[in-house]
Amino acid sequence: MQNEPTPSVTDPATVARHAEYWRRNIRVVGALLVVWFAVSFGLSILLAETLNAFTLPGTNYPLGFWFAQQGSIYVFVILIFVYVRLMNRLDREFDVDEGSAS
Amino acid sequence: MNVQAWTFLLVSASFALYIGIAIWSRASTTKEFYVAGAGVSPLANGMATAADWMSAASFISMAGLISFMGYDGSVYLLGWTGGYVLLALLLAPYLRKYGAFTVPDFVGDRYYSQVARIVAVVCAIFVSFTYVAGQMRGVGIVFGRFLEVDVNTGVIIGMAIVFFYAVLGGMKGITYTQVAQYCVLIFAYMVPAIFLSIMITGNPVPQLGLGGVDQASGMALFERLNGLHLELGFAPYTSGTKSTLDVFFITAALMVGTAGLPHVIIRFYTVPRVRDARISVGWALLFISLLYTTAPAVAVFARTNLINSVQDVPYSEVPEWFTNWEETGLVSFDDLNGDGRIQFVGPDAPVANELTVDRDIMVLANPEIAGLPDWVVGLVAAGGLAAALSTAAGLLLVISSAVSHDLLKRSLHPEISDKDELLAARVAAGLAVLVAGYFGMNPPGFVAQVVAFAFGLAASSFFPVIILGIFSKRTTREGAILGMVTGITFTAAYIIYFKFVRPDLDSAANWWFGISPEGIGTVGMLLNFGITWTVSRFTPPPPPQIQVLVDLIRVPRGAGDAHELNL
Secondary structure: OOOOOOOOOOOHHHHHHHHHHHHHHHHHHHHHHHHHHHHHHHHHHHOHHHHOOOEOOOOOOEHHHHHHHHHHHHHHHHHHHHHHHHHHHHHHHOOOOOOOOO | OOHHHHHHHHHHHHHHHHHHHHHHOOOOOHHHHHHHHHOOOHHHHHHHHHHHHOOHHHHHHHHHHHHHHHHHHHHHHHHHHHHHHHHHHHHHHHHHHHOOOOHHHHHHHHOOOHHHHHHHHHHHHHHHHHHHHHHHHHHHHHHHHHHOOOHHHHHHHHHHHHHHHHHHHHHHHHHHHHHHHHHHHHHHHHHHHHHHHHHHHOOOOHHHHOOOEOOOOOOEHHHHHHHHHHHHOOOOOOOOOOOHHHHHHHHHHHHHHHHHOHHHHHHHHOOOOHHHHHHHHHHHHHHHHHHHHHHHHHHHHHHHHHHHHHOOOEHHHOOHHHHHHHHOOOEEEOOOOOOOEOOOOOOOOOOOOOEEEOHHHHHHHHHHHOOOOHHHHHHHHHHHHHHHHHHHHHHHHHHHHHHHHHHHHHHHOOOOOHHHHHHHHHHHHHHHHHHHHHHHHOOOOOHHHHHHHHHHHHHHOHHHHHHHHHHOOOOOHHHHHHHHHHHHHHHHHHHHHHHHHOHHHOOOOOOHHHOOOOOHHHHHHHHHHHHHHHHHHOOOOOOHHHHHHHHHHOOOOOOOOHHHOOO
């Protein structure tokens, strides 16, 4: 890795490509954070009491309680793996990935 | 074999394993000592992060806290896992690309300022020492109860083990011992949970058993527990007593604090590439979630078991575990009405509560309460020690690198050789172990309060300036320093006022907008964000090479680590 040339950050084409990559990156992160917020602060906290009137289908979990103590954690794990997938794809699309070997 | 023999055997075996790994993975350069040579596989780093993160608080205290708090305990579950989403999406990949050794490294370089670096060093050291004290207390409890050695002897044994692998192996030794410690602690946590789940619900998966049926009464487990709570004058288990606003702010403070804790952040410097840092956070949270989704089940099982085995039982007929824990002072019974029976009831009951159970013992006492085999009890002891020692080691590394790298190399003595810096790092790690040991033997009486401090300070200091440093090129030195200082000062002042100066006023009626000291870190964080952003708009923009640096951090591909470029 040390032998690669310093990336040219003044070449206008590269600058534009990196700027567009960054915009798309922000969009991915923004969308995932909306889900993160909705599940943790929305379903598990603000709406918990309302959702407790229902149970998680097939179980005896009060729904709001389930989101607060089980469901959100599962969603968090999924969110990170989705992020990894989307970003790896985005890296390749904009030719900024790190290749297969380091 | 009895409980003590099993405990001795399992604890010694696990210690021998850690020492073996330490000898195998010695560090010979500063890069190995600080970041394990940045050659750790993402999966191994995920496990190491999980052990690094899950401390005595997660292993020993959390299920007990939830058990006593019911729905309100969700703040810990949400806060201590949700922070990893922030870490993955907003911090880890960029900090890995920057490729420094420590958190103050990044803050000092990005904000082209020694003042910013020193402020970050002070925060990192304070947050980490706060945390270490709690770990050493956990070590003391486990040794005191299960091996019946003096607490001080227990702390010394724990110190000796950490000293050995932290000083010898640095981050490299710590990483591979943490992988082993994760395996020990998760096995030790799951085995009793599975036993309990089968006993109470007939389902071997605790996460599913919790949503199942209580075999003894034939009712849904939650209905059964809520019924018991109502009968005994406690608030229903599945609804909270804290205000929704406070739950919101505490959860946010814990989440952001988690993402801002230096000992967690530096783990992501140890993998080879940016994409490894991303996936590694995913593995870490997956491994963490195994314990964190089990804890709420353990909490409910323990609560039901506890009520069933002590409520209205004559004191002369209490089970053996009760007497054992009574000797440690963590369970106490005061026969207020003199009827010789234990009344374990809540605040709404017509009679007075006579039983005090320390929340910290719920997980440790659980196997005994449920009458599980002796080897399970020994296993839980080994798991508790693994959790405490792995976190202590990670924290000690932050302290030692703050001293040897940030203070010595980057501030006072830049021309120091790699070999001398490595020696300084080892000496600093050794001294930090001694200080931690002192806290373990003379625990400050306010460990629980101080934990609110650690998260509040991490949330209100590092998190906003790191995020803005990456996502806004316009963020300036002046903005960051003022933001950090205001965030910390505000948060610390609020916590100190309510926890130490006027603890008598520490109630919802006196809090600002009903926000407790545990949740005030969120306000401190928002203040920090606001000030850093605003001041940055009115001060000269960062020099061009810093803007180039930010551009490089944002793109995964590049010439090695961004901080090594001579800009």
